[in-house]
Amino acid sequence: MRHKALFTTVAACATLAFAGAALAQQQKTDPGKREFEANCAVCHGKDGKGAGPYAAELKAKVPDLTTMAKRNGGVFPVAKAFAIIEGAGKGHGPREMPVWGLDYTVQAEQLLPEMPYNQAVYVRTRINALVEYLVRIQEK
């Protein structure tokens, strides 16, 4: 009887520990979210709704990123989001948002000067992680 109770307790602890580790792992391996909170939340807000602490300093209104799908007939505009983050839209008028494609390219050169890596893939992967995160925070 005592053995059974002990076994149940041990099993419950193991399950909890496992769930905790899985959660920590999930948070650690969510590069899109991490990147968003580090580089975008200052303007777009931690929830993406456009009320970041720096938003008031800008002339442009910071858009609500959680309604991008809603504003596009219910379909998230993947290519548009990618282009805006990368910075391909510049030259079409003043732009207050930083050009991340350029930023990531510079970082790639600084971080991996000796590595035989593909710079374009590195930049695209980081932008894709952000786009994927934006898809997940869309209002239903």
Ligand code: HEC
């Ligand atoms: C300095 C403030 C600032 C930062 C930092 C910033 N943005 Fe923006 N973002 C803006 C502004 C302002 C706009 C509106 C267009 C413009 O004026 O450039 C915008 C527009 C966008 C749009 C287009 C939204 C739409 O509905 O058309 C996307 C997508 C976006 N930002 C994603 C991001 C991501 C991802 C990051 C982080 C890598 C980021 N932004 C960082 C200010 C910022």
